[in-house]
Amino acid sequence: MTGLNFIGAGLIVIGAALGIGRIGGSAMDAIARQPEASGKIQTAMLIAAALIEGIGFAALFAA
């Protein structure tokens, strides 16, 4: 089956997008609660988002 790998990649991309969305939303919540810690939160957010993004791209290339 040739089409299935694209469907799988699409599923992974959806998952990655949901994950990054959650990270962004949670970071917003955290910054709203503690604006003085925004620098640290941003850094942690970027790292986590970059790691998830990596999986998304790996899926795209596997497909």
Added chain:
Amino acid sequence: MVISNKPLRFILVALVACLPVISFANSEKDAAHTQTEVAHEAAVSEGHHAEPTDVKSKIKAFIGHHVLDSHDFTFTQDDETGKYYGFPLPVIIWDNGLQIFSSAKFNHGHAVAESNGNFYAINHHDGKIYKTDATGEIKEDEKTGHPTNVRPIDFSITKTVVSIFAAAILMFLLFAGLAKSYAKNGGIASGVGRIFEPLVVYIRDEVAIPNIGEKHYKKYMSYLLTIFFFVLFLNIFGLTPLGINATGNLTITFALALITFLITNLSANKNYWGHIFWMPGVPKPMRIILAPIELLGVFIKPFSLMIRLYANIFAGHIVLMSIIGLMFIFKSWIGSSLSFGLSFVLSILEILVAFLQAYIFTMLSALYFGSAVEEHHHDEAHH
């Protein structure tokens, strides 16, 4: 707010109302367009490598050409006269001895180059040099579509290599000047150094020290700064109209990730390997399961670095160029101005991505170095 919602709403309604104009304006052209496309497909199926004739496949060919490395530096080309504006680059091939000649011999892929009795041609699909006979024919495998000709070992100074050199020379001049200006002005940066000093300090204070630790960070600072500015400069070069796509090239990001991988693993201490092969603080059977996973992680980390940078820049270039290409497909004032605005906004986004990807590459490298030199924590680390 001074600006009420009304004008905004009016503009939106006006835009939506104008949308049909795009399709009306193009209906006639579309018909002609599909015809040429059919003709083009027919030409392709006949086996000719015909030059793309209609706008759509021209744009496709241009984007495909742009994202690949090439043996000459072409800024632009005139379709009507077939003239190219740019300069050729040296081709260096190892094939029964060193063969050095100018890429002008290829005449932008239209001619067969001859050097010491050997003939070479550029494949149109991957832009790579293959050894051929005097006719310059590249035979293709019928099943896979890959050329069956011999590929000589290619050390050519390609477009990407030129951009790497440019970035390296620029960095050298810039930062040597910055270092000198400190001595001259008594510890205060001058000129362009005032832009770069905060970046350097940021990398040290926000990236290196928190991730690697006060004790070890100095050893890695030179590499982290180099990789940050190298990736940043190449990303920014890619956004200029020069048409360079260096960090969107898998080989470049592979080399960068390989250096990070080597530094991480060669400077790793006992504690780092202990965490990979015999994870402390978990039950014994679990350690056996964890060891292969952690070992795989050693390779996945730099692999993800490589893919992330490549894919971000590559995808950014393709999206940006496609949207610029839409201007020539729409050919109506509203569609073209819309895609102009969109490409402008996207270019600004790409500048952000250029900085962000350079930062993330540096940040994750620092994180990996930090894990490699981390000292053992006795009580609170494993809970």
